[in-house]
Amino acid sequence: MNTDDKLKPLRERIDSIDAQILDLLNQRARVAQEVGHVKAETNAPVFRPEREAQVLRKVADRNPGPLASVAVQTIFREIMSCCRALERRVIVAYLGPAGTFSEQAVYKQFGHAVEGLPCASIDEVFRATEAGTADFGVVPVENSSEGAINRTLDLLLQTTLSISGTLSIPIHHSLMSKSGTMNGVTRILAHSQTLAQCQVWLNQNYPNVERQAIFSNGEAARLAAEDQTVAAIASEIAGERYNLGVVKAHVQDDPHNRTRFAIIGRLQPGPSGKDLTSLVLAVPNKAGAVYNMLAPLAQHGVSMTRFESRPARIGTWEYYFYVDVEGHSAEDHVSKALDALKQNAPFFRVLGSYPVTL
């Protein structure tokens, strides 16, 4: 038997399985439409991150292979995105233009059946979400090599929005230009964070080419497409969008470079069984204050997963502390710990409780 003869029955089996998958997908979609009708009657939120997190955890737990659990979750993320879009297409603001890592974060969290709303700054992402132009916003919170994104932390302090999720994505930067070479290039453009993340490599390889910080890597890529004297450092997705050639891939100094993003919105997700709570607080400037502030967490068996201090440039306090703890504020032990924290802290705000995702 030749190869084609051997493949024919296997392909027939795949065709018949595909027909069943298609049928099941549309059965699922029709149920999601019914969910949509129920929600519309009560004006209930379309996107329920705690439910989606549970669906994704369940498929990973049940997955017998040979497909990897992350692969199955990626597929189900998109299935849920399409089902959700039948209820209503959710609008998500992010730091634009298209092609930025923030846009990748939008798709990783919501799947591709959303309407992305590119914004010119982190401030504008908050504004568009607060004004209701967007249902949610996606903002960078911290980078593994460069630390906190201070503008986001400051805005989180003032906003009326809550955090309804966080996610982290690998950040791989490439040096790109229209010709795919550095011939004739006199300037390298990127966001200041990106230039900082690539500075050792740039010092070694292009010490004499001028570097210019601009508001986004996506914009750098767009400008490089228009100007032969400009190279951009950006994601390869941004490069593809603007038809750039890669001079050198992976030019970030840390190969494990990642950025964590927060989803902000008016929604306050319910408990999913595996959640985090983000809060911000301040303490008086005296000995032992931070120690005393955190004691209630240990007393109530609540683990802290993140602790970040930020000099207060706004408000009355010298430092604000951004703290993530395990659990949901609606859980008894967490709510008791938070009440006790509040007693010791002259400034205290829960930024949100939300499901843990990969």
Ligand SMILES: C=C(O[C@@H]1C=C(C(=O)O)C=C[C@H]1O)C(=O)O
């Ligand atoms: C179907 C629902 O609406 C959305 C879509 C979901 C899905 O496709 O499984 C899950 C949660 C919601 O974001 C629901 O709330 O159950």
